[in-house]
Structures are given as structure tokens and as C-alpha cells.
Amino acid sequence: MRRNPLMLVEAQPEPAFQVTFDGATLDALPGQTIAAVLWSAGITAWRRTRVDDRPRGVFCGIGVCFDCLVTVNDMPNQRACLLPAQPGDVITTQRGDGHGAA
Amino acid sequence: MARHELAVIGAGPAGLAAAIAAADAGLRVALIDGAADAGGQFYRQTARQLHARRPERLYHGWSEWESLRDRLAAHRESERITFLAERHVWHVEPADGDGFVVHAQVGPEQQRSESVAAGGLVLAVGGYERVLPFPGWTLPGVLTAGGAQAMLKAGLVLPGRRVVVAGAGPLLLPVAGGLAAAGAEVAGVFDSSDPRAFGRHVRALAQNPEKLAEGVGYAARLAWHGLRVRFRYSVIAVHGDERVEAVTVAGPDGSRGRRIECDALAVSHGMLPHTEIAQTLGARIGIRGAVAVDTEQRTDVANLWAAGETTGIGGAALSLVEGEIAGRSAAARLRGDMPRDLAASQRTRRRLAAFAEALEDAYSAPAGWADRVTDETVLCRCEEVTAASVREAVSELGATDLRTIKLLTRAGMGWCQGRICGPGVAGVAGCPLTPANTPFARPVPLGVLAEIDDNGGSE
Amino acid sequence: MDLPKECDLVVIGAGMTGAACTWYAARAGLRVAVLDRGAVAGGTTGAGEGNLLVSDKEPGPELDLALLSTRLWRELADGFGGGIEYEAKGGLVVAARPEGFAALEAFADEQRRSGVVAESVGADDLSGLEPHLADGLAGGIHYPQDAQVQPARAAALLIRDATRGHGASLHTNTTVTALTRGADGTVTGVVTDRGTVHASWVLNAAGTWGGEVARLADVHLPVLPRRGFVLVTEPLPRLIRHKVYAADYVADVASSSAALQASAVVEGTAAGPVLIGASRERVGFDRRFSLEVARLLARQAIDLFPALAQVKAMRSYVGFRPYMPDHLPAIGPDPRAPGLLHACGHEGAGIGLAPATGHLIAQILTDETPDLDLTPFRPERFNDTGGEEA
Secondary structure, eight states: OOOOHHHHTTBOOOOOEEEEETTEEEEEOTTOBHHHHHHHTTOOOOEEOTTTOOEEOOSSSSSSSOTTEEEETTEEEEETTTSBOOTTOEEEOEETTSSOOO | OEEEEEEEEOOSHHHHHHHHHHHHTTOOEEEEOSSSSSOTTTTOOOOGGGOBSOGGGGOSSHHHHHHHHHHHHHHHHTTSEEEETTEEEEEEEEOSSSSEEEEEEETTTTOOEEEEEEEEEEEOOOEEEOOOOOTTTTSTTEEEHHHHHHHHHHHOOOSOSEEEEEESSTTHHHHHHHHHHTTOEEEEEEEOSOGGGGGGGHHHHHTOHHHHHHHHHHHHHHHHTTOOEEETOEEEEEEOSSSOOEEEEEOTTSSOEEEEEOSEEEEEOOEEEOOHHHHHTTOOBOGGGOBOOOTTSBOSSTTEEEOGGGGSOOOHHHHHHHHHHHHHHHHHHTTTOOOOSOHHHHHHHHHHHHHHHHHHHHSOOOTTHHHHSOTTSEEETTTTEEHHHHHHHHHTSOOOSHHHHHHHHOTTOSTTTTTTTHHHHHHHHTOOOOOOOOSSSSOEEHHHHHHGGGGTOOO | OOOOSEEEEEEEOOSHHHHHHHHHHHHTTOOEEEEOSSOTTOSSGGGSOOEEOSTTOOTTHHHHHHHHHHHHHHHHHHHHGGGGOOBOOOEEEEESSHHHHHHHHHHHHHHHHTTOOOEEEEGGGHHHHOTTSOTTOOEEEEETTOEEOOHHHHHHHHHHHHHHHSOOEEEOSOOEEEEEEOTTSOEEEEEETTEEEEEEEEEEOOGGGHHHHHHHTTOOOOOEEEEEEEEEEEEOSSOOOSEEEETHHHHHHHOOOOSOEEEEEEEEOTTSEEEEEEEEBOOSSOOOOOHHHHHHHHHHHHHHOGGGGGSEEEEEEEEEEEEOTTSOOEEEEOTTSTTEEEEEOOGGGHHHHHHHHHHHHHHHHTTOOOSSOOGGGOGGGGTTTTOOOO
């Protein structure tokens, strides 16, 4: 089996729970951020920019750049790299300013 | 509102060392950090619920961390240190009379603000990565090297399967090694610096054998994965439509580019200090955009200390000794005493600082990077301002500094307040990198701002 | 660009007022050099919201100036396209209580007699104009002539047009250190840290720092700083359509008090963020952020638009309005120093009043009869009393 980070540190994570991203169900490990959950599912973009409608995801990874903004449970502009995932979270691709702009 | 003798903002190496040293000397300390656990970026902890049994495999200096962790636990037990986790400081103001009031939003939701008053304050707020722009740098899959490391340590996740690590600076080695150890295929490690530059700093390097050994250790780990750093190479473009598909790497001659397929690029061109709180309090910013401090880590604002990367980029060992000096100075000064026996720590500090300066000087961004930024490249990621707009503001509209460029183009007006785009805009515009005045260290809901009084905030 | 050896007009200050004076004078055929010790729009212009208001002005010389400017701004907007982000959004002044609404209506009656378009809006019709406005307000006045520009871009584009098409030259990072005088005391040019420029006229458009320039000519011009903060939110969809403020604002503008006054002016911008001004304090050139002011502005903005409570403030900036004791600018030649003219002291209305100011200055310099009587704006009017120093 291919080596992975969980194996490296011999992690024994607590049982996974489910969240959704744009309607699709994803597995999430307790303690992981929204960004980590999306990465685990192979998803690297969850925002479309306000001006040019371009995809964005994690850039700085430590809460400085605000590139990873995402809408979680209808709350826009959450930093995916900082926000821990919770069971049942409804994650949606954030478009534009996240406030439903035309 | 709780009042402490000393507040320390930031629980990374500098803040931990400061809080522990001050508590050792008998002070009652509030240690404030945005994360759930202490450690900062360097000792960023794997989420507890992931139950990592061998966390040390992701860290350098694990035994040092264990010692800090245990000393923090003992001080928390005796209530010398109050650890305020998940507090995101958005503003610090001078208190009426003396001292400071720290305002912080609470928890991941950040819908509520709390205030902490303290007679003295240590700023140990760290730094963040500098990334110089290049065509394609806004594509998903391009991220900072430190960000890749933070995501790996905290959440045990990788940015992709096949990763290129590039840029300039000492961070590239441990990041590439960590990604490889965790199972990523590292498709190359490229540092634009010229190794001959290290020859100019033999003395500073030779006086820090333990730091050299740290570097050799990282290199050996890379070699174990069949990798080595290619110096004088840099990524000059990223390809892909909706995400990274490949990068082009150019060598010393600059002419021939080589295309490397990958699904992630971890990039870093060194680090920058966080200075907004110090600036808002009126502290002087010195060389290299860092908070200016004296030999006791005191700023020029009364009862305000600073330690670690915020006073100049230098790594964890330097941060630890600076934090210790700040904590001991604060413990003495806040009680009207003179600090004693700082000389040995100050010598260590000088030696490590000389090493850090030598590294900063030797590692260098690729020559002519600003000229290679195409007109259509987005410089300001938040407001999507292109290099063409910035160039027009300078050549056509009379802008001579970052502030005017911001006013004319919106570069630096977005969510990150110019922290990320500052170096790129300044480089392309040919003007100095001057930190913007940002009284809000992070965005704050107007409703929170309107009600801080009710939380015991400012009166 | 090298400084010219001589020209017709040296403009000191590349803010909005200096830019407008440069543009109108260059278009009138004068050779203009505009100098600034910093960048274009680096002072109060860069710290303003770009208000073009008639709504807050009582009948009198300032309102006449504002009405002239309203017309000229529309011409400029036509000429410069979208680059200056001109928006004829209109203003809405609201009152919480019936007696406040009655006072607003009385004020609007006077304004109408001077040519202001002011439409009374009953309580029930407010939400039609501003859907997110708080419930329970007594009513308001809608001022369709109120508008907005992006002030830094407006200043930069006017100067660029003057330099490209009309022979003017821009010199940033150029500090005027002295004025040259003829034997009879006439001002004949400027000495700068980059050389000397001889000129038929020198115009002081240094805004809040206009008093310092006047001192170079040994004349007294009491321009004082009045500090203001603006809060800027995260980008939003068009939540707020007009410039909206509560009735207290007009009283604050006209006040001479040094103490903090704030009555939030709330507006959306084309770029997305909502701007919340406008505090007024006379505290000298103190740039330090004030949490007390920010809190007051946030509270008042939420009082007007409750939905803003969830919206994040991203930054705040501070500026210094050039304030004169009688709240009127100094516009015109200075008889105490022939050759010197002033165009400064517009307080918080400098962006709005800039085109009229530039137009009148150009008329003076080309010996035309000015469109407005300039007597109320005479620069030497404080000489008799010695002015009111802070």
C-alpha cells in the first residue's frame, strides 16, 4: 500500500463522520479542518473569484491569505484552512463575495 | 475583564518561551493563541482526535517541544499561566493609565469578542511566507511550502500526489522531506539561490554548528528519498486550466525551460514578519520590515516587548532564546527591577541572529523575477489586480508607493490587506515594501465592534 | 520628469483640488507644472470616500459652489468614462423621529429655493428606496444630485489628461521649500528640493497643509486638520443604494466643536465594500486609530442597516480634512502676496467642490469673469481677526 501521512505517524483517528460538498457526501476525520477534508477527497478548489470567476483553494494554509474562503452551513467567507469540520456540515463552493451577489 | 501582569500573544516557540520564563520568575501570565493547542506554526500539533502515536516523525526538535509542553502544563496547573486558546486577536489598544487591552474573537465562529488587560505585553505573533508572483501562481494546487507543511502536520493530508517544491530559502528542505516521508512523490526541489553565496558567510555559518547539522539532517532525509536540491533553478510558470497540471523550471542559463508534470507546487521565497499590532501601538518598524527591539527585546513603546519572527526572520532556535529574554526582561521590569544574568542568552541570540542574517542574505529570489511577471498575471489575489494595472499606476498615474498603488488599483485592499501581494506589487512597481497600517489585525464583524463595551472591552 | 525652468502656473499639491485646477488651467491654455511632496492623491484625497454632496449644505456660497460642481462633475464623468467611477447614486437623509423629519423638511425647503432637488420620502416609502433600512424611521429626504467618484483615480486621471493632451507636467516627490519673490514682493516661482521653477502664478492647493505653504509667503491662512475615520467592510452585493445618513450629520458638519462627533454616512461602492464615515475630531495630526470612534461608527451604521451587524470590517483609514474657521474654503488670489493664489480649506467637501474650484481658478487666471462671486472665499478674510487658531 502506498505510504500516507496517517501511516507515517501511526495515527488512530476517531471514527469518521460525513459532510457534504456541493451535495456529494464526503468522509471526514474528527479534528480535520474543512480544507483537510476536501483535500482528502481530492478536491483542491472550493471558491470562484468575484471578478474573473476563477477557482481557488488553499494558498497560505495558516489563515493569512483568505484564498480558501468557503461557505459552510450557509455562512460565507469561512477560512477552510482553520475551520474544523463538524458532522453534517454542508459545504458549498463559494461564488463571488459569498453573499449571493448577482 | 481579567487583568494579568503580562499577556503574551502567540504560543509558538517565542511566545511559549516568553510565557514560561516570565512565569518561572513569578509573573501571572495570559498566553493567547488562535489555535486549539500551543505550538505555533513550527510545533503545529496534529489534531488530537487523530491520535498520532508517532507525531515526532513530522517534526524537528521534538524533545525541545516536549520540554516546553511540560513546563507550560506545570504553569497552567499552578495557574501562573492562563492559556487562552482559540482567541483570534483583532486589536490591541493602550489601556487607560498603563498597560494594554487585548481584544480577541473567540473560537472558530469568531462571533464574539473577549478582552484581556495586562500591564505588559509580549508580541510573539510570528511571520508568514513570502511568495513572489509568477504566471499561473493563482491556480489551485499552488500553495506556500509552509502551508503544505502546516496542513500535513495538523490534518495529516497532502496537497497532491506529485508535488514540486520550489522557491528560495531554508524551509524548502524540511518541507520536501516531510512531504516525501508522508507519501507524496516529490517531483523536484528547486532553489533559485546560488550556493556560492554561502561562501561569503563562512564565519556566521561555522559559529552555528548545530544549525548546520540541522540542515545536513534535512538534506540527508531528502537523499534517503532519492532527492536533492537543484540550486539556481526556479519555477517560471505554472500550467493548467482549473488546477496545476505542470510547471516549467528554468536553470542558471535562464533560456531553456523544462516542463514537469505535477498536481501541486509548494513554493516559498522566505518569510515576512507580522507587524500590524506593533504598528498600531506605535512601535518602530526597523530593518527588513520587522519590529525594532533592543537587547532585552523591548520595543520603543513602554511595557511592550516583541520576540521571534515578528522581530526578524530567524527560525525556532532564535525565537526560543528571544522569547526567554523577553519573558525574563518583562518579569523584572514590570516589577521595577533590572533583569539579571541575561548575558549568556544575549550571546546566543547574537550568534543565531548572525546565522539568520547570513541565510537571509545567501538565499535569494531568482534574478529578474519581476520582469518575467507577464502583464496579465494577477498580483493581488484578493482583488484580482494584474501586473499591467500596477505598471500603469506607476508609469501613467503618478503612483510612487504601495499606498498610492492600492488607492489607484485596489491591489492590497482585499481580505488579506496586502499581506500576500505586498512583495510582488512592490517588486513589479519598483518601490519599497512598506507595511500597510491595519488597525484590525483580522476582519471583525461590525456587530462585534459595536458591542465590545458589553464584553468589558474598552472602558 | 525634469522640472521646467519656467511655466505659467505652478500648482502645489497633487490631490483632487490640485488636479482639477491643473486640468482646467491647462485646458485654458496655461503651461502648468503640478508638484507634490509625495504621490498623487497621497493626502486627504486618498483618505476620502469621494462624496459629491449637495444634501448636507445649507443655502449660501458653499452650496452655490457645490451646485456648480455637480454640473461640472457630470461633464467630467462623460469625458472620462468609467475610469473615475462616477456614480449618480443620490443621497438619502433619514430622521428617526417625527420632529427630526420636520426639521429635515424645513431644511430641504430652504435648499430647494437655491436650486437643490430634494424629494420628501414618507416612512412608508423609505424601504422602496433602501430595502435594508431599519424599520421605524420617521422619514427622509432624497437628494438625487448627490453622487460619488473614486477620488484617487479621479485626481490621477485628470492630471494624466492634462499632461498628455494639454502640456502640463507632474512632479511627484518634489517638496517646495520656499517661494521666490520679486523686489516688490510679488511671488515669482517656487524653490524645491529638485530645483527652482519660475512662474507667473503659484497656486496653493496643499489642502490640510495649505497653512504651511501660505507661511512660505508670510501670509496667514488658518487651515486646521479635522480628523476623520472611515470603516471599510468586506465586499458585498449592492445592499445599500444611496449615500445614507442620519439627520445629525448636517449639524456635525457645521459644528466648530473640537470634540468627537460622528453620524455615520453609510454607502455601498461599485467595488463591493460598504464605506462607513464620517467622524469629525479636532485632534491635530494624530494618525492613531481610535477604537472608540470605530465603535461609534459601527453602532450607528447598524442602527441604520441592521444587516450590517454580521458584516466584517476589514480595515479603517484616517484622514485630515482641511478645516477653516468659517467652514468655507479659500479660493482666489491673495492680495497680500501678488502672484500667489489659494485653493484649499474645503474641509470634508474637497472632492465634490474640486471642479468648481478649478474652473473658477482658471477663469481668474485667464481674466474671465468668474461664474460665482468669490468674495466669501477671499483668502485674506481672516486677517482682520487673526483667525481662530486651534
